[in-house]
Amino acid sequence: MTADLSDIDRKLINSLQDDLPLTSHPFATVAEELGLSEEDVIDRTRRLRDDGLLTRFGPFFDAEALGGAFCLCAIAVPADQFEEVLTKVNAYSEVAHNYERNHRLNMWFVLATESKAEIDKTAAAIEQDTGLQVLLFPKEREFFIGFRVNA
Amino acid sequence: MTLHPKDRAIVEATQAGLPLVPTPFEVVANTLGMSEKELLDRLAHLKKQGVIRRIGAAPNHYRLGMTSNGMTVWDVDDSVVDELGERVGALPFVTHSYRRPRALPDWPYNLFAMVHGATRKEVLEKQKEISTLLGDACRVGDILFSTRILKKTGMRLRRKEN
Numbered sequence: 539m540t541a542d543l544s545d546i547d548r549k550l551i552n553s554l555q556d557d558l559p560l561t562s563h564p565f566a567t568v569a570e571e572l573g574l575s576e577e578d579v580i581d582r583t584r585r586l587r588d589d590g591l592l593t594r595f596g597p598f599f600d601a602e603a604l605g606g607a608f609c610l611c612a613i614a615v616p617a618d619q620f621e622e623v624l625t626k627v628n629a630y631s632e633v634a635h636n637y638e639r640n641h642r643l644n645m646w647f648v649l650a651t652e653s654k655a656e657i658d659k660t661a662a663a664i665e666q667d668t669g670l671q672v673l674l675f676p677k678e679r680e681f682f683i684g685f686r687v688n689a
Numbered sequence: 690m691t692l693h694p695k696d697r698a699i700v701e702a703t704q705a706g707l708p709l710v711p712t713p714f715e716v717v718a719n720t721l722g723m724s725e726k727e728l729l730d731r732l733a734h735l736k737k738q739g740v741i742r743r744i745g746a747a748p749n750h751y752r753l754g755m756t757s758n759g760m761t762v763w764d765v766d767d768s769v770v771d772e773l774g775e776r777v778g779a780l781p782f783v784t785h786s787y788r789r790p791r792a793l794p795d796w797p798y799n800l801f802a803m804v805h806g807a808t809r810k811e812v813l814e815k816q817k818e819i820s821t822l823l824g825d826a827c828r829v830g831d832i833l834f835s836t837r838i839l840k841k842t843g844m845r846l847r848r849k850e851n
Contacts (some may be wrong), residue, residue, distance in 0.1 A: 681778030
């Protein structure tokens with residue numbers, strides 16, 4: 539998809555999205571599959587990361603399994619109040635991500651706190667601050683994801 | 690779930706990423722004062738527990754040309770939502786898929802699936818594929834495109850205060 543990416547780099551990006559083996563020389567396994575040297579795999583991976591094509595390389599943690607609570611929230615913000623409400627909402631350190639979306643519910647953010655009780659407390663505080671209703675969409679079930687980017 | 694202090698130290702040492710060297714686990718183990726074998730055993734256990742999903746690369750969607758994303762939402766019959774949710778999640782272009790509570794009357798949707806694509810048109814085609822998969826079990830659906838990133842911070846494990 540990106541013109542300036544070599545075939546080898548594409549294959550490497552695809553391969554690096556698989557689970558790395560838990561062995562002393564994990565990159566050697568990747569290298570063998572791609573017909574490259576271990577050193578080449580490491581150098582290329584570092585370059586891809588430094589160039590921003592990979593955002594990180596390492597373990598993916600289940601944030602909830604680590605402790606802590608997360609909740610997707612949405613607010614229907616009147617257009618003429620959007621920037622004012624945005625400033626108030628983003629001021630909360632508990633607001634991890636926030637996106638504007640094309641819907642009546644136009645502000646969607648994730649609250650990340652230490653506990654479920656703090657989610658409710660923070661949502662109530664945001665309602666108090668903004669005078670707008672905060673809808674909570676907690677995750678009830680997560681479905682297995684088969685996604686990978688085909689570079 | 691309470692993590693063993695050693696596992697917590699592993700999370701803190703690796704959440705920014707693994708060192709890109711021939712023996713990354715040995716390097717991390719050394720900084721934690723444990724053997725490489727203990728680290729590998731603990732990582733294997735954390736994977737088994739589901740604390741670690743996988744060890745690998747996070748590609749930058751935008752840099753790889755996947756510049757459009759849409760949050761597709763669906764009102765799916767409660768009796769089949771879990772079964773269908775599994776199938777939607779397994780689609781190769783869906784990055785997240787969750788069952789969430791409805792917020793009636795404004796929000797009838799209980800299944801969320803995030804779709805990425807090179808263009809908005811491609812994302813809309815994928816929305817159609819999901820719609821076909823859900824069939825009659827889905828009463829109504831919608832898609833919300835993000836029009837602006839308002840805030841984005843990495844979610845990191847906070848250090849426990851001693």
